[in-house]
Amino acid sequence: MLPIEAVFSELVDHLNTHETVLLQAPPGAGKSTWLPLNLMKSGQYQRIVMLEPRRLAARNIAQYLASQLNESLGQQVGLRIRQEVKVSEQTRLEIVTEGMLTRMIQQDPELTGIDLLIFDEFHERSLAADTALAFALETQAALRDDLKILVMSATLDSERYQTFLQCPLICSEGRSFPIEQKYIPVKDESQWLMQIVPVIRQALKEENGSILVFLPGQKEIRYVANALQGVLDSEPKVHIATLFGEQDKSAQQAAIAPSPDGERKIVLTTNVAETSLTIEGIRVVVDSGKRRAAVFNLKTGVTELKTVSISRASAVQRAGRAGRIEPGVVYRLGSQALFERRDAHDKPDILSSDISGLILESKVWGTQISDLPLLDMPTGAQRKQAEQLLINLEAIDSQGKLMNLGKRMQQMGSEPRFAHMLLKAQALEAQLTGITLLACYFMALQDSRVKCAPELSLALNQLHHNAPQTFTKQLKYWCKRADISHKTNELALEHLAIVVALAYPDRLAKRRGNGFVLANGAGVNAHSEFWQDSDYLAIAELGGQQGQTIFSATEFHPALLEAVLPYLFEQKTVCEFDQKQTQFLHQDRVYLGQWVLSAKPSSSPLNEAARTQAWVSIIKEKGLSVFSAYGDVEQLLIRMQLAAQHCPDTFPTSTESDLIADLSQWLAPFLSEVKQYNQLKKLDLKNALLTRLDWQKQQQLNTLLPERIKVPSGSQIRVEYQLEGPARLAVKMQEVYGMLQSPTLCEGKVSVLMELLSPAQRPLQLTQDLAHFWQSSYKDVQKEMKGRYPKHFWPDDPATATATNKVKSRM
Structure with a gap:
């Protein structure tokens, strides 16, 4: 009996009485498999849609559920992921992923015929899942009060999620066997990868069963696979399998399938295996404690892939893979103290991603993202950057209004950059023959991530004559979307810079010193081998440290773009004061983004308004x-x-x-x-x-806050104000005799610190309580000052004495 079965009746009751329910169930409970299947079998729901954040998990879950019904995929159980849709009129339970659910809601806000939405593994907090949940909650609130939403995960920040959703929480125990935890300290954190192989060897020697090794990405998987070859030569019954998202389906299934009797396997994987996947035979996990995180650089507009430490929640998920079938062991790279200092949860995508897609979706939905029910709200800087990109892509106007092209881009179901590129290429086809196919080649290169020459024209030409299967598959897909043939004798590479500009208008670059400046104003480094003499580059891929390394690009001439894409260029009359030349520069300029393409003396007269604006610019710069x-x-x-x-x-x-x-x-x-x-x-x-x-x-x-205060002697003493703390009044002691309380200002909201001075203007005492000072330490001051300044008045009772600004002989 699966643990989820114990709470099934309670869950059904809550779904009957509440619009939304939150389920927390650890790996192995059956929440992703047994639960949706039995909700379908219950007959209460006409159609169920379950969102899985990962394609690999979605495909395997759908296939498994169909097999449980002795049916082929596409009958009662359907699958809808990018480039693969298997649904029919019979389908009652549909597994969808990525932005598919968002597109379904946009196309039919009432979700006609759908009774229940399930958000699986919601703790992963993908941007697509956050977007789909926000739209689903709005549909539920405004159009479908009978729509049920079930949010579930293995590791939830339950209290926070429950407060956000305002719904009941159901907790299910997992079916996990005890897991022994072994921590392997690392002497040099920068050399962590080299220490993984010895840990795998240790696990092979100390434990039986197959081993699951978590690594950040394909590069590390290849390194470890090569490093293990020597070990496997002496272990004929141990073999290596790899598992990551970009693999073909046969290789993924081989990694998931059980090993033959008497054999063991080492599965090298990324975090795709953290959740919703059961890999047969695993009882040992080796966890590097690392993952590849997409971090968006607001300055360059580049999403950088960085290797970062995982959260404690992810580490628990990974360890759980070892206890699915029997007691297991997890080897964690790093000390226990280091593990306990990790963040509790990973940062959600919505706070570290390019949100231009989310903003475009919200515009089409008819609202602002600030009005959407989002668990976390993007920052103002994220929103500003994304809105500027959408303006550059002609999706919205400068006032934020959705354009017709923006609506068509959203319907493409791909990133705004690529949707804009393909739609505009189709519109330009009559003028620039072959540009649509070239755009499809460029899309296929971006999607397949095959390794090619940095110069895009060389890369695409090589792929045209000798393309790997992964590239060809993507090319056929995009050519089908564009309704053109993928076959051609020659690519129209003369249009390549235009294609890149259509997708990356913010990465058009002009040489500046030893590097380049992007149209968005950010600086990037020159390439060590390519484009040494180029003045202008259309850059497709940036990365490296701070996103400033050019990975792929092609040279262009601005005149080519200006003739075809005039919306990228802006003409301005500018007045600036050149401090070096001590004169005004009054010019008519052509801008491409933030850099100046050309400038000439303005034909209009230098008027007062232009000159004033120049001074304002200088003051804004200097303060x-x-x-x-x-x-x-x-x-x-x-x-x-x-x-x-x-x-x-x-x-x-x-x-x-x-x-x-x-x-x-x-x-x-x-x-x-x-x-x-x-x-x-x-x-x-x-x-x-x-x-x-x-x-x-x-x-x-x-x-309220006077510049000067009148003291008992009659003098007007200047007050020194400060933003934090009391104001300060420096005054000779003789001038405040008879004064018992320090003054207050601004109707008592600002206190005054009295700095009592000697006749020579030297500090004697700081106080905010004059009465106490006269009765206490004044005697010591009097004794010392009488001898030093005998001509000045030092009374025995200063609290009742007459204040003066004169010496005794003139009083």
């Missing part, structure tokens, strides 16, 4: 310290900020960033007559700042 009077107005700025802090309903915020953002309002009128840099530096900054406050507010500021 308010560009003004000579900045030091003189620092106290005014602090007073204005304190006023806004303590009286926000009366005074505007006045931080430097606020002032810089609002320059065109308060400072621009003072810049109209400024024609030289020296004039700018000498500008009356205090008067300009005060214009942010009307006359009444200026009077209130002087009342």
Whole structure:
């Protein structure tokens, strides 16, 4: 009996009485196999759709469930993944993956005929799963109150998820045997890969059964497979299998299948085997503790694949593979102390990915992502970058409105970049013969990830004459989508830069010094072998440290793109003050993204508005310290900020960033007559700042936070304000005799620290409690000061004495 069976009745009851249910069940409980099959058999649901985040898991689960019914895939159990759809009118349980469910909801927001949505392995938090769940929750709330949603996972942040979904939580025990944990400390973390093979040898020697080795990616899998060959020569009954997402199906099935009797296998895998897969015969896990994570670089617009440490939750998932059939062992690379310092959960994709696809989906859905029910909300920087990319791809306009091309791109069901490239290539086919097929070649190269020359024209030409099967499969798929033949005598490589620009307009690069600057403003390094004399590159792939290494590109000339893709270019009249030449540059410029393609003296006159904008640009770059009077107005700025802090309903915020953002309002009128840099530096900054406050507010500021305070002697003493802590009043001690309390400002919200000075203006005492000082340590000060300054008044009772700013002889 599977553990999930024990909670099945409870789960069904909750689904009957609640719209959404949360299920936590560890590996081996039967949540991905037994549960959906028996929910289908229960007869309560006309059609069930289950989302699996990984294609390999989706295909294997679907095939297994179909076999349990003695049926072929596509009958009662269906599968819908990219390039593989097996469903029919008989299908009642459909396994889908990646963005398939999102497309289904977009095409039919009511999800006609579907009664139950299941989100399996939700803890993986793929961007596609987060998007689909958000749309499903909106469908449920607005259109289908009878739609049931079941969210389930092996390792959930249960309390947080339950709060977000506002639903009951059901927990199922797993069917896992005890797992012994062995920690293998690493002396040099940078050499971790070299220490994996000795650990595998140790496991082979100490334990029986087959071994599952978790590695970050294919590169590490190849290294370990080669390093193990010598070991296997002496172990004829041990063989190696590899398992990763890009493999063909036969190799994947071979890795999953049980070994022949009396033989053992070592399966080298990525994190595709963490969940929803059962690999026969495994009772030992060797965990490198590493995974390949896609980290989006906002500066370059590049998704970098980095090798990072896994979370504790992922480590538990991996270890669970060893206890599925009998007691097992996990060998963890690294000390136990290092393991316990890992993050509890992996960072969700939505916080570390390019979210242009999510924004496009939300635009088509008819909402902003800020209004979607998302467990985590992307950052403002992510949203800004993604929206700019969608503008460059003609999916939305500068106001954020969805364009017709954007709707068609979303319907393509691929990344916005590639959808734009293929649709625009088709539109340009009549003008540029062969560009659609060239775009399909480029798509196939991106999807198949075959290793080729960095120069794209060489790479595609090689693939045209001698293509591996993985590339040909992708090429046929995209040619079918474009409704063209994949066969041709010659590729139209003269259009290659246009194809790249259609997908990567932000990666059009212009030489700058020893490197290049991208259209998005980021700098990248020059290639060590290719494009040494090129001035312009259309870059397809970037990576390496900080995403600044060019992996593949092709040379182009801007005139070619300007003639075919004019929307990429923007003409601006710009006025800038060149500080080196001490003169204005007033130019008509053509921009490609953020870099200047060409510039010439402007034909329009240099007017006051253009000159003012030039000064504003300099101030934004340098800050308010560009003004000579900045030091003189620092106290005014602090007073204005304190006023806004303590009286926000009366005074505007006045931080430097606020002032810089609002320059065109308060400072621009003072810049109209400024024609030289020296004039700018000498500008009356205090008067300009005060214009942010009307006359009444200026009077209130002087009342609440005065520049000077009158003390008992009659003197007006300057107050020194600070943003944190009390204001400071430095005053001669004789001038505050008879004063028992330190003053407070801003209606008691700002206290004052008294700095009592000697006749020579040297500090004697810091206090905020004058009464206590007069009664205590004043006696010691009096004794010392009488001898040093005998001409000055040092009374025995300063609390009642008359304050003075004169010597005794003149009192």
